[in-house]
Each structure stands twice: as C-alpha cells, then as structure tokens.
Amino acid sequence: xxxxxxxxxxxxxxxxxxxxxxxxxxxxxxxxxxxxxxxxxxxxxxxxxxxxxxxxxxxxxxxxxxxxxxxxxxxxxxxxxxxxxxxxxxxxxxxxxxxxxxxxxxxxxxxxxxxxxxxxxxxxxxxxxxxxxxxxxxxxxxxxxxxxxxxxxxxxxxxxxxxxxxxxxxxxxxxxxxxxxxxxxxxxxxx
Numbered sequence: 001x002x003x004x005x006x007x008x009x010x011x012x013x014x015x016x017x018x019x020x021x022x023x024x025x026x027x028x029x030x031x032x033x034x035x036x037x038x039x040x041x042x043x044x045x046x047x048x049x050x051x052x053x054x055x056x057x058x059x060x061x062x063x064x065x066x067x068x069x070x071x072x073x074x075x076x077x078x079x080x081x082x083x084x085x086x087x088x089x090x091x092x093x094x095x096x097x098x099x100x101x102x103x104x105x106x107x108x109x110x111x112x113x114x115x116x117x118x119x120x121x122x123x124x125x126x127x128x129x130x131x132x133x134x135x136x137x138x139x140x141x142x143x144x145x146x147x148x149x150x151x152x153x154x155x156x157x158x159x160x161x162x163x164x165x166x167x168x169x170x171x172x173x174x175x176x177x178x179x180x181x182x183x184x185x186x187x188x189x190x191x
Contacts, residue, residue, distance in 0.1 A: 009161045013088055016153050016160065017098050024154075025101055032115065032151035040144075044126045051133060052185075059188060060181055064125065067177035071121050071170055075114040085111035089156050100156035113158045116149035116166025117173065124174025129181070145170070 020028070030036055049057045079085075088094050089105030123145040127138025149163035158166075 005161075009159045010088070010091075010094065013153060013159045014094065014097055016150075017088075017156055020099050020101075020154050028151045028154045029101055031147065032155055034115070034118075041122070044122075044130075047130055047134070048126070051130065056185055056188070059184055060129070063177055063181040063184065064122075067121055067125060067173060068118060070177070071117045071173045072114055074169070074173075075112060075117050075166070078112055079107065079109040079114075083111040084109050085159075085162075087157055088159055098156050102155055102157065105157045110158050110162050111165065112169065113149065113152050113162045113166035115152050116145070116158075116163040117170035119145040119148040120167045120170030121174035121177070122170075124171050125178050125181075128175070128178040 045061070048060055052060060086108060087105055087110035088098060089100050090108055120142070123138070123141035127141045130137050145167065149167050152158035152163055153160060
C-alpha cells in the first residue's frame with residue numbers, strides 16, 4: 001500500500017514538474033526564494049504592530065520566531081531522522097525525466113517541505129491575528145502559501161506528498177501558535 005502511494009506520488013510529481021516551461025521558470029525560481037518575500041513579512045509585521053501595543057507586538061514577534069523555529073526543526077527531524085525520503089533530484093530514475101531548475105537541489109532528504117510548512121504557518125498565524133481588520137487576508141495568504149508549496153514541485157526539489165504534508169503541518173502549527181499568542185496576550189494584558 002505504501003509502495004503504491006509512493007509510486008503515485010512520483011508519477012504526479014513528474015506530471016506536475018513537466019508542466020513547466022522556460023517561459024515561467026524565472027517566475028517560479030523568484031517565487032520560491034524566501035528572501036524575496038521579506039517585504040510581505042514586513043507589511044504583515046506593520047499591520048500587526050498597528051493592531052497591537054508595543055509590548056504585545058514584541059510578544060507576538062517572539063511567538064512568531066518560536067513558530068518558525070518549531071516548524072523548521074520538526075521538518076528537519078522528519079527529513080533527516082524519521083523518514084529519510086530522498087528528494088526527487090536525488091533519485092537516479094527520475095533525474096532524466098524531470099526538470100530541475102536549480103544547480104543545487106537542497107539536502108539529500110525532502111519529506112516534508114520546510115518551505116511549505118513555514119509559509120502555511122505564517123499564512124494561518126498572520127491571517128488569524130489580522131482577521132478582524134482584514135477579513136479576506138487569510139484567504140490571500142493561504143493562496144500565497146499554496147503557490148509557494150507548488151513552486152517546490154515546479155523547480156524539482158519536492159514531491160507532492162512533501163508539500164501536502166508541509167502545508168497541513170504548517171497550518172496546524174500556525175493555528176497552534178495563534179492560540180498560544182492569544183493565551184499569552186490575555187495573560188500579559190492582566191498584569
């Protein structure tokens with residue numbers, strides 16, 4: 001059963017990866033680079049700052065840092081210790097049939113995607129924090145995070161199950177850290 005699922009995942013990866021074209025390669029390489037999204041993170045931080053007082057904003061930034069650390073470390077634990085599933089670009093049987101857009105495809109293992117988990121965590125957390133003022137922001141951020149996840153398949157460094165698991169884990173992490181932030185905000189507001 002698991003072997004069949006892995007085979008379907010490889011087939012879906014090859015299908016999605018080979019949908020790409022040189023016309024769109026530059027866009028997806030740009031999109032997948034986390035550094036290009038610093039302006040978005042800055043805008044989200046400013047929106048949160050406007051919603052909270054300085055003390056509560058600093059507390060929220062600490063929670064965000066913990067959330068990113070948590071999603072990153074759990075992702076690395078799964079990749080390098082628990083699952084150890086090779087990235088598609090490290091599979092000899094796939095390399096000839098796939099499109100790899102980067103000269104270096106990342107570490108040896110890819111299950112599950114850190115880009116997917118981190119971006120979905122940020123989307124859910126930020127969308128929930130800002131939902132009272134910006135009602136539809138969470139939906140825009142979820143679409144942004146889903147596109148980030150897809151970019152990992154497009155450039156050839158993750159399987160679809162890698163990104164799906166990353167998005168689910170990231171969404172749960174974003175919700176969990178939102179609840180933690182809410183709890184801490186209420187505790188510190190009382191003092």
